Amino acid sequence: MQLSDKARFPSFIRTIPSDKKQVDGIVLLLLKFNWRWIALLGTDDDYSQDGIKALNEQTREHGICVAYENTIPQGSSAVGHMLRNIVYLNVKVVVVFATGQPVTDLMRQAIASNVGDIVWVASEAWSLSQSIPKMPGISSVGTILGMAVKGMALSGFDQFIQSTRNSWNGSFQKKSSAFLGATSNQGSCNQHCPQCSEIPASAVQDFDSTFSFSVYSAVYAVAQALHRVLKCDKKICKRSEPVVPHQILQKMKEENFTLNGRTISFDKNGDPPPQYEIVFWDTTSQPVSFKTVGSYASDSGDSGTQFVVREEDIKWHASGQIPVALGSKDCIPGFKKTPYGIHTCCFNCEPCTAGTFVNQSDPYNCQPCPEDEWSDDESAFCQKRTLEYLDYDDHFSIGLLVCAGLMCTVSVAVAIVFAVHHDTPMVKSAGGKMCFFMLGCLGVSCLSISCFFGVPTTWKCILRNPVFAVLFTACLCCLSVRTFQVICVFKIAAKMPKVYEFWVKKNGQWMFVTAAVGLQIFMCGLWVGIEGPHPFNDTQAVKGQIIYDCGMGNMFAFTAVIAFVGLLSVLCFAFSYFGKDLPKDYNEAKYVTYSLLVFFFTWVAYLTAYVVYSGKYIPLINAISVLASLASILVGYFIPKCYVILFKPEYNTTAHFQTCIQNYTKTISSK
Template identity: 40%
Template sequence: VFHYHVLLGCLLRAWTQCTGPASEFHLEGDYLIGGLFDIHYASAPGYHYRPEAINCSSQQFVLPNYRRFQLMRFSVEEINNSTDLLPDVSLGYEIFDYCSDAQNLPSILKLISVNGLIQAWNEPDKQQAQKTNGSKVIAIVGPYTSSQAMTAAPLFMLDLIPTVSYGSTSSVFSEKVKFPGFLRTVHPNKDTLEVICNILLHFNWRWVAFLNSDDDYGIDGLDLFIEMIKDRDICLAYTKSLNDNSNYSQIFRQIEAQKINVIIAFIPRLTAEALIESAIRLNVTNKVWIADNGWSLHKKLPKKEGIKTIGTVLGVSQPVVTIPGFSDFVYSSTSHSHCEKDGQQKFCNQVCNCGSWSPESILSVDPSFSFSVYSAVYAIAHALHKVLQCGAGRCNRNITVFPRMVLAELKKSNFTLLNQSIQFDENGDPQFGQYSIAFWNASGDAQEVGFYNLYPSLNYFLNDSEIKWHGNGKVPTSLCSPECRAGFAKKRDGIHKCCFTCELCPNDTYVNATEDPYKCNVCKKTEWSAEGSTSCNLRVVEYMPFTSPIAILIMIGAVALEILTLAISVLFSINYNTPIVRSAGGPMCFLILGCLSLSSLSVFFFFGKPTPPFCILRLLPFILFYTVCVACFVVRSFQIVCIFKMAAKFPNLYSWWTKYHGQWLVITGAFVMQAVLLLIGYSQETPKPYDETLWSPDKIILTCDTNLKGTAGSVILLSSLCCLCFIFSYMGKDLPKNYNEAKAITFCLLLLIVTWMVFATVYILYHDMFIQILNSLAVLFSLYYFLMWYFLPKCYIIIFQPQKNTPQYFQGLIQNYTKTISQ
């Protein structure tokens, strides 16, 4: 409170020295509305050791602001002439030229004083003074800029004097804790920047410069813009706060060095004039300029010489609203100016010195914020209308009106003005209006090419075809790095997310440019993708079903083998004591045929959807029982060699072999050893179903996991027996023709070796569903070789050549062979 009185006292002298005629600034009425309009502009002052006031009339005149000043006067007079709004109450105004946010304190103090005095809240006669001799000012319209509002609004908040600004857009005024009585009829910065961001995204401009004014308005805009683009594909490549001392030459050099083609100028009108004039003078070309509310509808800049060389100018502005009757008021007001006729002395900064401006000049300037001023005055009038309980052509004059009562009704505003529903949200921000998107065309006019509706619902439209771009007529680009082609992921290059290199996504990965363009996502196991994909495709699940024609044929072959082994077993049983059966192995033949039959069971488990039991039984019966078969043939080959070649040379060995039944010991040992190896191998790693995806990228081949470690010992044992069998059988290849099983065994083994070598080669080179077919065929052929080349020839002799199946015939063959080798 003490500082308040000191400040007021320091300014009293300035009040008395700064006077002049000012009838345009004052109108008597039952209730007064304060007005703050920066009709003149004073540059930012230097530092002072004591408060100083300023004479605004000596500063630079700003015609668009004078137009808004006239619009407030018109609005009040229009309300006074209305029979519906405040019917028997007259409104007045007390307007000040608010040209400086730091040196216009006398104007603010005048509006909040009572008879030239300001009393502290703790003085006992404060409330009584308000009731008897209180100020008639019930609300304030203005000020225009955010910096001005930051100075003035806190003083008005002390008495909860409602302040309805028509141009202050800084986001801080939405904080009701700090500014409980502040409302505005212009949208806050965040809405303007939202429109700008939509324009950037619409044209795919990702690499931009942001030039802001070095004040509350510009700094707030920069902070909001940085926050907005965090989750969007927009990068702030360069930013600079502009003031009266800015080095535009250096600024444009830095913008050009970073190859920025889009410049957002979030600055007031006068700063914009300095910026654009510097761009023309410095020969800045082929840029896209995005103007904000403050200068997008500028009337002189679009017609300035050389403006076309700087590029294309787009702007975000309030729609131009025609105020009925305002033109007539301006003509009438200027032709009957009271400025020079009224000789009474008024308060400082209520002097215009504007008599030289014609009505045409006033009406032709930038009409921005016209509806904001108009709706601000009407909102206050409607609030007062509610406070005074006006109706039926009269108001209740017995009600003592306090500013806080008007504020309460202002917050609940809900009326229609020029087809717009005027309302405020809980932050005092407008819930009405829209934005226009303007383009400075070749005629030097701001042509509307789109709109952005905020209320009652969000609606955005931009007509690209109406914009005539500079250069080749195509939409300019502004990118740090060109967009990656489809299927390429971005890899950040530097601190900006818009600067990147492109990397091709490999097979079985994809890039989703919408969700995360910087990552190659791995496809699911059931999906696949080619190199450079943007999505995954479902893999085709394949396996060899039982109903497949090939599977049916193979299973028929296995069944036929079972039938043949049974038939041969019956035939050999009937002819068991004949020389053919005895020479083929006698009882060992039945073991071989039985094992061949059991081995064929493996064939059936190569078909159908793989399951753990199926995977185990695919090779287990074949390896186990085929080992017994091969062991039997090893013994047979060894016996043939011993009988005809080794009996004479090694009689003791032959005697031991026959005495202890060596052939059965070998077969049993091979069986037991193979069973143990399979048990150990399958215990360590049991075969299980496996989804093969490596060899066929677009398929899932349902197969069984090849257990190389588990079956290695078993395969080695079986391979060793085959090698022994081949050696022994090859040694007996020159035995008697009709008694020579060795040749048949040798031929079977050759076919067996070739078959499995072919299968192994194909398996290494080719993994597909049909590899299971080849595997089953290899198993089946391995069984058929012995059946066809060892047993069927003997069956043929038994059935069709019985004369060769006699003891005399075989003895003759042996005697002839003995004579041959003895010679």
């Protein structure tokens, strides 16, 4: 790999692929079979150390864990100890990026140690070794796969080698000369080899022609470059001046020609396009044979990376199944990986909580579901939520709307009765013109009940509680004023005449109502201005649902508005209590107490439900509390008076009221 560094080796060009490309092919092979728990073994040389370093970088990028890494030691005991460590770590795939005798020692010790079902991935330096397959017991070490530079047969070259082998009986020169003479007649060069007699028989016998084409193409590339520099044609060269090396180097960098059907070219680092074969050692045959079971090629053109493995051609050792090398067992869907130790392949499986899911693209984190989706515990995906709100066609909604309509009708009916009998003592004692103001507030509040149903909008949210708060405040003010006015007539006028005179002359009742209602309107306006009621999606209340409802907005402002209504209720209750001993027709303590208790209980129930319960029926409870509060005043204050007006007219006379006053005066005087 260092030879590709043009800063150090600017004039180096080769016809054998860079080992970096071989590393790419090995990583693709590991990923093909999902082997993510491996060991890396090498030797103490640049070829191996550079390859191991590149493998570490590549495996880290692709989530492959190197469980064990070492340089093959010397000595059978040290090698045996290393193999025991590999077995102890449950490593099933061992990449051996090494050369020379250490690989032979490793495989010999693997046979002796009976390491079992291991996949050995061989680098091209020993993937086509001639000596290792001849070891006795090599079939017991497991499955051996390797990367090999794609070779190409040279016409006549194997015949030349065979002729050399067959002539190794002392008559080498004679037979080889005869062979060369025969081939020279066919147009080839006279390859006289006086040094061939010095080559030992074993070297010829173990000759490997894998790189023959690479040597041939290298010579041809130089010849092509020289041919272009000298401007030669088929017969003569036109250039006569001397040729310097850099001229040939420049031409070689630019070369792109076809030789025996293969393209010869070089990239910016002086490396050719990688072309590898994936070989499988078939140890079931004798002798062991090398079978091509795949290929790997890469270039910068349109074809890109081509990686093919024919799994059916591989005979896996022992079980016949592809070995599993994953470190920790993969998590089931819905569980995330939580690494422990230094390896990402060692992890615990932890369930994803509700509202989250684990995606295949990121198995280490539980991702939150989008706002409009949900999930159970241990989910691998999210589901769409259903949108829920209290619609008009709901049975409860229909029931409340009917009740609101009836109450509105009753309010109008009461107003008509009071209008017809407006000069009677009963109407005057109830408040006179102020009664019509109260009935108007009750009627409008009943109409606002419709805002609690259907799809929430900003205006619907504002017209719910703020409108009720203002109108109900007006009703409570009128009740308080009416009760206070009766107390003034019977208890304060005699003792504090100037106070009573001021109250009557300055129209104190309307001043109080206007001031209190104005203050409530101001607080409601402040509430809406700061952060008023508004539509919102509640995705936390109910699993699998989006509750579409109105939020209260600023809770401090909401609390202040309700507290003011509560304060007026307490004031009204206090006035009615002080007037409990007034004449019967002027004594409203019982009816006012009933109305206020209903108001208190319903709103305490609503606020409790609002805090502890979440769901689409919260607006229903709110509407019930509003309707019950309005009904308490209508039924507790106005209906009894209508009953007297319509069915007990004898009690609705001036004489009857005067009699009640006289009886009260006598009672007070006698005490």
